[in-house]
Amino acid sequence: AQTVTQSQPEMSVQEAETVTLSCTYDTSESDYYLFWYKQPPSRQMILVIRQEAYKQQNATENRFSVNFQKAAKSFSLKISDSQLGDAAMYFCAYRSNDGTASKLTFGTGTRLQVTL
């Protein structure tokens, strides 16, 4: 079974600075997807960024980018120019690409605080 580990329960960053959230995963599969989801105080889960394992290029979405190291099974999220609205829980998630219902496996989350 796949597992996802987020070893940082809480992180803090000053506004306009850069922060990196860590995620490692364990799998024997070669084809899969990785995701970062944001959960603000409203508790709505919002997709931040997605990485396909067969793509070597790291995904980017505006101020959000990932560092995907397939051999090391590492998938970190970098948030640049942090804003107060970035404060939230961030979850790393894994999904197989095996043609089934493709359920997500989540890490335990990292709570990000953004300070002035």
Added chain:
Amino acid sequence: DGGITQSPKYLFRKEGQNVTLSCEQNLNHDAMYWYRQDPGQGLRLIYYSQIVNDFQKGDIAEGYSVSREKKESFPLTVTSAQKNPTAFYLCASKRYGPKGTEAFFGQGTRLTVV
């Protein structure tokens, strides 16, 4: 607007009672999921369904039941057999198929046993 609607937002239940959480989607998605969220444990899968009239147990199905009579609807019943039902419940859906699409989530239901 297309999306996933969970109701109610807050739900209170007395011990020993069954309660049903609603999840409706108008995205024409094939697969639907129920997750439970507890502090410090992330999201854990309860049940999922790939097509109408079919569903599978997830990692923590004990004490829960589901039905999928319509593509748009995937209600979750928390039975009296669930020993610790107080939690935040999230419903999600996605278009079937391995590639491309991410799961979309509802806004959740907070269930409290009183």
